Amino acid sequence: MGSGQVTDWQGKNVTVAGLGVSGVPAARVLNGLGAKVTVVNDGDDERARAQAAELEALGVAVRLGDGDTLPDGTELIVTAPGWKPDKPLFHAAERAGVPVWGDVELAWRLRGRDGREAAPWLAVTGTNGKTTTVQMLASILRAAGLRTAAVGNIGVSLLDAVLGEERYDVLAVELSSYQLHWAPSLRAHSAAVLNLAPDHLDWHGSMEAYAADKGRVYEGNRVACVYNAADRATEDLVRAADVEEGCRAVGFTLGTPGLSQLGVVDGILVDRAFVEDRQHNAQELAEVSDIGSSVAHHHPSEEGASRPRSVAPHNIANALAAAALARAYGVPAKAVRDGLRAFTPDAHRIAHVADVDGVAYVDDSKATNTHAAEASLAAYESIVWIAGGLAKGATFDELAAGAAKRLRGVVLIGADRALIRDALARHAPEVPVVDLDRTDTGAMLQAVQEARRLARPGDTVLLAPACASMDMFANYNRRGEAFARAVAELGA
Known part of the structure; x- marks a missing residue:
């Protein structure tokens, strides 16, 4: 059951x-395919018991x-992507020669099962x-x-996409380093x-291991390996990849494109x-404003006039990457423009x-790491920043130094907020910082109230936590919803 198609x-023990x-x-x-399935799970809470009862009714053990013990007779493990490679279960599988x-991988192996x-x-x-790039790509x-469908961590599950009734011509697939x-x-x-x-260095163990897992996405590509010309590490991964003959390296850049690049x-x-x-x-594909028609927000200034938001640079980069993949698949230029115009962000x-009171409140709860927060902070001139949560092994010096000149003030919440506070003390000592010693969900209301106190008309209060949410919220969506509720209370 190693590399061949099953x-x-x-009767397979999975x-x-x-x-x-x-x-x-x-x-x-x-x-459903006839395998003898045993599920092992670390947790034993109410939700897990309810899920277990449903599966047991189908005949699944x-x-x-007990997520660490390898069940006797196991011939294959299919793991949730978040389980760390150093878990005892996987060490036991390695010793026993059991593939993981x-x-x-399961979805990839099962595609085309019905002969189509x-x-x-x-x-x-x-x-x-x-997520944004995959949704843009699906729209194009x-x-x-x-x-088509946007699948992977978003939208339709990959298993549904390859096994369901719906027939697809091509899939736009979001893949994490874990997957x-x-x-x-x-x-x-x-x-x-x-x-x-x-990011996720606590999971991968090192930046090198993290990069290597990302680079796996290029293995065996047939037409194009698309990389970021401004990020040398992505180009290095293309060079290291073993691809099919004739596959090309295609860069995207926010500047004028060179040969085999897309740019602006x-x-x-x-x-x-292409x-x-x-x-x-x-070939002209679209105007930057075609991205902005759905991504940029218009909102009234103090005078009541509409002031357009420019398109954030990272969204232009996402659009170029989506366009490159679509063009690799043979999509005409007009579809790139029409798809970007039709796209609506997450x-x-x-x-x-x-x-x-003349202050814009912006929710970027999905900025769960420093790189995402950096892109978010770069989109505004004068910011009261709400940040903090679970750091996942990250450091914040570079982020604090880069954002210092844009910060009116900072409000910190969450378990690892001291890491951000210390970085700000080193790189932005003149910026006022409110450190809320709270990790309860009600902390968000206080954070928004403190941010309002610090903000001046024309400022942006930006929730871009640079951290994961699970110390306080079930996920980043819940954190964003708490922020929106708190903002609504301000205006009430």
């Missing part, structure tokens, strides 16, 4: 590690509170911008008349690594990669919540 699952978002569907699918797949041609995958990874593909770590045989049509910054000239997105005679020709990703 065609007969009947252990599913974790009951989460990917584990329950994986257990259902494998059980579930072991709660993630949910992405499997839809190719256009894959996107990177520290930040994955739809504008070209293709049957790539457990997906050894994945081979995309084309793939992009948007950027690389320290006079406010126009331009393609010098055109005849690249030496002398370029909630809690630089979402303008309200204006109160």
Whole structure:
């Protein structure tokens, strides 16, 4: 059951590690294919027991509170992506010669099972911008008349996409470093690594291991490996990848594109990669304002006039990466423009919540690491920054130094806020900092009230925590919702 296609699952002993978002569907699918499925799970809480009861009714065995012991007779482990590689379960599997797949690997192996041609995958990874880029890509593909879906960590689950009734021409797939770590045989049509910054180092163990897992997305690419010309590390991953003959390296840049690149000239997105005679020709794809029509927010200034928000640089970069993957798949230029115009961004990703007393309140709760927060902070001139949460092994010196001149003030919440406070003391000592010694969910209301006190008309109060949310909230969506509720109370 190593690298070959598994065609007969009947009676195979498969252990599913974790009951989460990917584990329950994986257990259902494998059980439906005739495998003998055992689920192991670390937690034994009320939710886990409810999920276990549903699976046990189907004939799946579930072991709660014991995620470290390898069940006897296991021939394959299918793991939730978040389980760390150093767990005892995986050491036991290695000793026993048992392969470990993630949910992405399982979906990849199961595609085309019913004899229909499997839809190719256009894959996107990177520290930040994955969700936005994949949604932009799906919008462009739809504008070209293709049957597609944004899948992976968002939208339709990958297993549903490859096994469901719906037939797709091509899939836009968001992949995390965790998922790539457990997906050894994945081979995309084309793939992009948007950027690389320290993140999840507590999981991967080192920046090198993290980068290597991201780089797996390029393995076996057929048409294009899309990289960020401003991020040398992404280009290095392309050079290191073992790709199919004829696969090309295609860069994207916020500047004028070189040969085999997409870039920006006079406010126009331009393609010098997927055109005849690249030496002398370029293809106009869209205007930067085509991205801005849905991503930028308009809101009244103090005088009541509408003041347009410019398109944040990272969203232009995301659009270029999406366009490059779509063009690699053969999509016409008009579909890039139409798709970008039709795109609507995710909630809690630089979402303008309200204006109160001439101050804009912006929710970027999805900025769960320093790189994302840096991009968010760069989009505004004068900011009262609400930050803090779980640091996940990150450091904040670079972020604090880069943002210092834009900061009117900072309000800190969450378990690891002292790390940000200390970085600000070193790099922005003149910026006032309110340190809220709270990790309860009600802390957000106080944080917003403190931010209002610090803000002046024309400022932006920005929730861009640079940290994960789980010390205080179930997820970043809940954190963003708490921020929006607190802002609504200000205006009430």
